[in-house]
Each structure stands twice: as C-alpha cells, then as structure tokens.
Amino acid sequence: MNRAASRALLVFALAAAPWAQAAAPASGPAPGAIDAAVRATVERYKLPGIAVGVIEDGKVVYARGYGETVAGSGDPVTTRTLFKIASNSKAMTASVLARLVQQGRLRWDDPVVKHLPQFAMHDPWVTRHMTVSDLLVHNSGLPEGGGDLMLWPEPNLFTRDDIVGGLRYIRPAYGFRAGYAYDNLLYVVAGQVAAAAGGASYEELVRRELFQPLGLDGCRVGEFGLAAAGSVAQPHTREGARNIAMRRDGATVPAIASAPAGGIRCSLDDMLAWAGNWLAPNDAQKAWLGDAQRAELWKARTPMPISAQRKRWDGTHYYAYAYGFRLADADGAWTVSHTGTLGGMYSMMMLLPDRRSGFVLMINGDGDRARSMLGEVLLKLFTAPEKSLGVAGYADALAKPPAGAAAPAKPKLPDVAARKPVPASEMRAWLGTWRDPWFGDVRLCPAGDGVEWRSLKSPKMHGRVAALDGRYLLHWDDIAVDIDAWLDFSGSGDARRLRMAKLDPEGDFSSDYEDLDFVRVGACD
Template sequence: MLGAALFFSSSAPAAAHDPRAAGLDRLVDEVQARYRLPGLAVAVVEDGKVVYARTDGELVAGSGRKIGPDALFKIASNTKSMTTALLARLVDAGKLRWDDPVTKHLPDFRMHEDWVTREMQVRDLLIHNSGLRAGAGDLMLWPEPNRFSRGDVIHGLRYLKPVHSFRSRYDYDNLLYIVAGEVAAAAGGAPYEQLLRREVFAPLGMDGCRVGAFARRDAAPLAQPHARREGRYVPVREDGDAIAATPMDPAGGVRCGLDDMTRWLRAWLDPAAYSRDGRPWLSAQQRGELWRAQMPMTPTRRQREWSGTRFAAYGYGWRLSDFDGEFKVAHTGTLMGMYSLTALLPERKAGFVVLINGDAGDARSVFDQVLSQRYTRMRDGRPRGERGVAWYADAIEREAAAPAAGRAPDTSARRPAQPDELRGRLGVYRDPWFGEVGLCARGGEVEFASRKSPLMTGKIVRVGPRLLVDWDAEEVDAEAWIDFAAAAEPAAFSMSKLDPDADFSYDYEDLAFARVGDCG
C-alpha cells in the first residue's frame, strides 16, 4: 500500500486545514482556467507518500465520463525509463551487461556503417548518441495505425544514413529503444511486453498499467487523445474494442493511470518500500547507473533563464539537470493528443506526475515549472521568488508571438497539381526503409499514397514552382515539400518539412524515393 493519500476531485475544494493541498488545488485550477484541458491527472509524492492527487475533466470531451485515478493515459516516452529499468533488472540478474555488443543478443542487427554496427553497445541504444538525425525513421512508428512491424523497423535502421559521427552528440531517437526492447527479449527469454509486466509492473504493484495487445473491456477506462481544432479540443485517434501491440511499445507504448504512476514515483524516491526478503527491486548499483550522466545535453534557453540550469545530460531513459541548483530527474512523453510528465527531486524526496489527454505542451511546461519550484525555491518553509502559472503562461505566449517564432512560408496561393504537369514523373516510388508510395492520377488530381502508412495519403498541390503534399488526415499535421532530382534516371524525389519547426518525428528529410514502376 502507498500509505496515506489525499485525493481531491475537481468539484470539491481542498480541506481548509491543509494549506499545502489547497495551494496545489489553486495551481491546477489556474492551469485549467488558462488552457481548458479536456482531462488531466496530477499527483505529488513526498517522503514516500502521496500527499496530493487530483483528476479533472473527461475521458472524451463532452461525454460526461469523468477521469478517475485508474483511467489509463498513454505515457508515451515516459515508457523509456520503464524499458531501461527492465534492462537494469536483467543486468542485476546477470543476463546482460550494459557494454555488451548489440550483435551479441541480436546477430542480424545492422547500422548504416559497419564499424558502428560492431561498436554499438546496449548502453548506446538508450542515450541518443547514434549519429542519426533526431527522430530518424519515426515515420515507421507514426502516424498510427500503420503496417510496419518491429522487424521492419530494425531492418530499416541499416538504410538510415548518419548526419553526425557516432557518439559525438545528442539527437533524440526512438528506433534504438525498439532495438533495446528486442535485446531485452533475447536476453530475458520472453517477449518485451511480457518481461515488462513481470519485471516492472508486477513487483511495483502497477497492475493497472497496460502494454502490448489487450481488450478494452479488460482494462480501466481509457482516456482518449484530443487535438485543438478551431479553438476547442476534439477527440482524435479514438481506441476501438481491441488495442493492438505496436512496434514502438518499448519507446512509448505504455498506458498507466495516476495511481500506478504514483507507485512508479515512489519506487524511485522510497526504494526500501519495494524490498522483498531484504532484496531491493533494483540494486543500488543499477539505480545509480540509470541516473548517471551518460550523454551531455545543451540546456535550453528556457532552462537557463527560468531555472538557472547549467548542467543537462541524458541517463538511461531519464533526463538529468540542475533546477535552481538542485538535482532533477525527469522525462516527458508526447503523442498526438497525449502529453505526460514525470519529475523527481531526489534531494527533496519529492516528485510529481502530470497526465493530460490533449495536445498541451504549453500547459505541461507550466506544470513542470510551478511544481518544481515549490521545492527548489522554498526556504524555511516559505516560497522564495516563486513565479506563478500566469507568469509562465504569459512568457510562453510572448515567445510564440515573437516575429521570428514561426518559420513556415505562406502557401495560401496553392492550387491542385494536374496529372499533365507531372507527366513522366507519375508512378510507384520506393524508399529503402519506408517502402513504396504512389504518385498517381486520381479524379483529375495527383495523389500521394503510402502502402504501409495509410494515413500518409494526400493531394499534390503546387505552390509557385514547388510541389507540396496536402495530407488528407488531420492527424498528419506537418505538410511536406516534394523535390524531384533533376535529370535523374529513374525519376527520384526527396521530401522536407514545410515548417522547419514541425515535430522531428515527421522525418521527411531521411527519405529518398526512386521510381520502380507505373501507377495502376
């Protein structure tokens, strides 16, 4: 059991005798008033106890079905710290080592360069030092659903060309966490999802969490993702009755509720609580490895100006930094319509989790700052120079409104491209890792259609001398330029983001298509 917990619903004020909880309620109320999120769940853990927990909003906006503490949210990349914890358990069991060559466990593993294949160790899969572009190959994972398998993802790695030298710098990566999941499966003798349930969920009592395939009726209620459309949140990519396993499970496929996420926080802040027969769930040595700086990162401008951050690094599945001079361990998770945050301040024996079922990067940033500073800016029990929700929200809005904030060009003069304009260029094209797409005439226009990623279907439009893909699905929210190679035989084209600041998972820049056949 977690010990005493204070739980307040959105409709009930905090107890008057507990100013700490009342202050947290005001904080959540302010964020909700500012961003009007479809639903959220927030909890704070101190000294091994849940001192605050609150859920607010609905599973689906307008449904009347309220979010409770067991409602499952996609935690996205917060899954990564669970994957590394699984690997650490296998290290404790003597089944693998961090410096094992990946090919020891996966003989068919290949990177683009042979020497990188030989040198790639298990630890390298986890710290974003591969030399690949940020988000390289993510179009095999998103948008969902698609028809890529985990085997396709791992095979595709050999075709992704590095843009930097191996181990020379940090660039965020998802595909190598999928490889890490397969390393765990090979070393542990069971599928990744089964191992995660056995080695992480079961011993920590996180029984409500789900990973891999499951029936909706066999789980707690599912919070559904929402996107902002015309000033309001609407549900997108809603779940059906059967939830399928996905290739990206080890990188971002876990779903958990607030209750289970507080158990996850407590496992890190109060490890003795999960010892059995005098043996800890994870050894002190491996806990230290997970939180040791493995790859330097450059603090962002916000970190430097808002938190005085001078140190930032990636551990195994965790981001490490100093916040107002105190050690902070954290990670975020982002999928379309789902945002999450876990943060730990070990020296304060405190941590918090935020789960949101809407596109809410700004709200998440505000929560991170105001919840962190409640601990780092306290002196003698009083806040020191504390900034509130409004201060951070206003600062974020000013950044977004700055003249240089948006770099996407004006494409309002677009018009549909006609098949005759692309005579000699229509056909079926193939990229070595993404597979086949068609550029074919459809009803007097030209359609781009991916064979393995059905949502990546759209109309080709002309913007001045250039061609652009206008995607049909609202879920694909980063349009792409198409640039044909001059005098190439066979015809070939590359792609790039219309908006240079679009999510890096729209990995158009790593695509290189060559014509392989006719339409039809």
C-alpha cells in the same frame, strides 16, 4: 584532452556536483496550492482533461483527475484513467534491461550484435562497436527523430524487425558518441535486445519484470480490449474554441512497434507507484532492482544543451541524459525527470530524490505549453516557492519573449488554403511506385480528378498532391496524421528521384521527411 577523456571528466563532475546534496526547503507544497495551480492551468489552456499527483517525503499527498476522457462525454478523468505516457516509456524499457543485467542475462557493454546479429547501422564500424548502453543515450549519430515515420502515425504495418533492418539506410547526422540528438528507433532496438536476452517478447517482459513485481496493475502494453481497460483518455486537438477528440481507440487497441520508445499506457495511480519506487523504495522494491543497477540508470551519460529558459527559470548548470531519465539541477536541487509527447497526449514525471519527493502530470489535449508551465509551477513549490512566477507569470513568459530579448525569427509559411489540385496529366512523368530503402513503397497515382500519395506500410499516410508557390505540396487527407510536405522531383527515366521536406521547417522532428530518398521502381498498374 581527447573526446573520451573529456566526456569521462564531465560525467565525473556531474556525479560529484555539490548541488546534488543541497538542502531542500523544509515544508512541501500545500494541497490547496496544487489544486489552485492545476485549475488555473486548465482554465488558461482550456484542457479537456488532466491528472496530477504529488509525492512528498515518500508519501502521496495529492492525486486527482480533472476534466473528461473525451471532451463533452461526461466521462470524468480519475486517478485510474489510462493515459499514453509516450516517452516516459523509455525509463521502463531501460529498467527492464537493468533487471536483465541484474539477472546476468546481459551486460550494459555487450555489443548489440551479440544479441541481434542482424543489427546494422549505416557505418560498419559503428555496427560492431555499438553497445546496449549506446542504445539508450541518444548519441548514436542518428539525426534527431531519424526513422520516426516507421513508428508514427500509429498503428501501422512496420514491425520491429523492419525497424532493425531499416537502420542501416539512415545516414548519420554527426559522429558516433560525438553529440546529442534525440532518437526513438534505438529504444525499439533495445526492446528487441531485451526480448532476445530475456527469452520472451518485449511486452511479456514488461509485464513480467516490471508491472507484476511493482503492482502496476492498470498499466497496459501490447494489445488490449478498450472496454476491459476501464477509463481510457483519448487524445485531443484544439480547433478554435473546441477540444476535438482525434486518433480515438477502437474496441481493440493493437500492439504497436513503438512500445519500447513510447507505447505504454498507465494511470496516475500507477505512475505515482512507479515514481515512489524510485523515491522511497521498500524492501521488496529494492530486491526488484538493487542499488547497483539503480545507480547505473541514473548516471549522466550524454550532455544535453541547456536552454536559455531553463537557465533563466531554474538556474540550471548541467543537463544530461541517463538510461531513460534526464538529470539536471534546478534551484540547487537535483532532479531526475522525463516527459512524453504523442499526438494530443503530454506527460511529465519529475523526481527530487534528495527529498524523496516529486510529481506526475498527464494531459489528453494540446498541452505543450501547459505541461511546461504547470511543471515549473509544481517544481517551484518544492525548490524555490519564493521565486515562482505563478501560473499567469510562466504562461505569459511562454507566450512572449523576455524583456529585452528579440522574438526568435519564424519562417513565413505559405497559405495552404491557396493550394490548387494537380491533375494526373500534369504529373505524368512522376506517377508510379516509389521506394525508399527504410520507409518502403509509396504510390503516386491518379485518384479521381487528382493525384494521391499513399504509403503501403503506413496506411494512415495518404493525401492529395497540389500546386503551391510553384512547388508540389502533399496535403494529408487527415491533417492530424502529419505535417504537410513539399515534394521535389528530379532526374529522368530510371534515375528519377523524389525527396521530401516539411512545409514548416521547424515542425516536429518525428516528421522526418528529409531523411527519405525515393527512387521510382514501377508504374501505377
């Protein structure tokens, strides 16, 4: 069987899966159980703030904020507090495109170049054949997180046109439509396709086609004034026993190129209204997006790997990406979900369409494990309360491998504190301006008694070069900016090259240094 036929058979099988119509437990979660789980989560992980809402049979039965927008400020998180929803923005971008398809302004199978003639991937054949649909389903061949350094840390000077133009220089990691690797850049391209087809900027389209008709009055996209937005949660990192606010907003929050992939902010009230539109749409919401396009958004498109943990906890048999949503079975129930992760902000929206129920949670701290654990506890309240391990059980399971299983091998990382500054005289052969075709120019030049690495288009990315274990290490001036990186030089004269790699090879894939390939193009002067 060829790949196309195999993929079509899998999609059909997922759509017809018998568990999609499985009977759900008759009773929903009690507010007291929800509150107890959230409080225990906050205590276990020492979260600065969290907002949690639950929908049962189409009605909001629980909505509450806990903690503070900024640790120690006394400013409480409420149901109106804005959070960065990060990659939960993807479903909103896909929905804007669905609106344009419904209006006849574009088709899912339109070639991208029909709307963006300047669009190009590394392979010309892929350029010609990539469709609007392909932009949304993470099977393009791009490496995981490829090009994310053009998006984060934010804000930066990369435009969406820069991103569209840079794609052609990012080498594929696998064949087009031959696998799954999560990417963000193509959602930015999708936003540009929407703008071209819709005759307005991405931000204006989101407000016009989504926020206004669905009454998501608190959501923000693009530039906005912090004071006028009301309560706004700030991201935090954990330092010892303290939550420290980081990457705090200024008086004016700027528009960011990454918005279609992960740049929208919403309150819990807004996210519950958004979730309700999918679970129990009223007549106006059905007119906003009809059954045909709702079905298109929730068709399984790209199979995703199923983790051992997901199999163990939920008995999951299938897991697939749709248009901005993830589809899976859990305890025999059909789920539609997504998560969001963005430097000190974590979110989750989990829907159980067959029982018109679901939940939303948003955290403004180091909340990776907290999100996974609380998400599982809340899911089990709907699908299999008798199987739940509870907050302590799931938290303990995340902290250690299951009985009989070996802990995954972790690379031994060098002690960054042992690094030694490198004088400019030692790096004379490597000083100058270096250029990567998609990331642009960086300057590696003397600064004080050492050498500084500084990006021209990502101003927050600057740090000092040090020596560690016989290699050059780039240590960021603000460690919250990114993961430290190795610098590897080669060649001589006009053939000098600079490659980079994460100090921690298992670090966040958005620190995609390995895709960079710098050549020296000039001196420091």
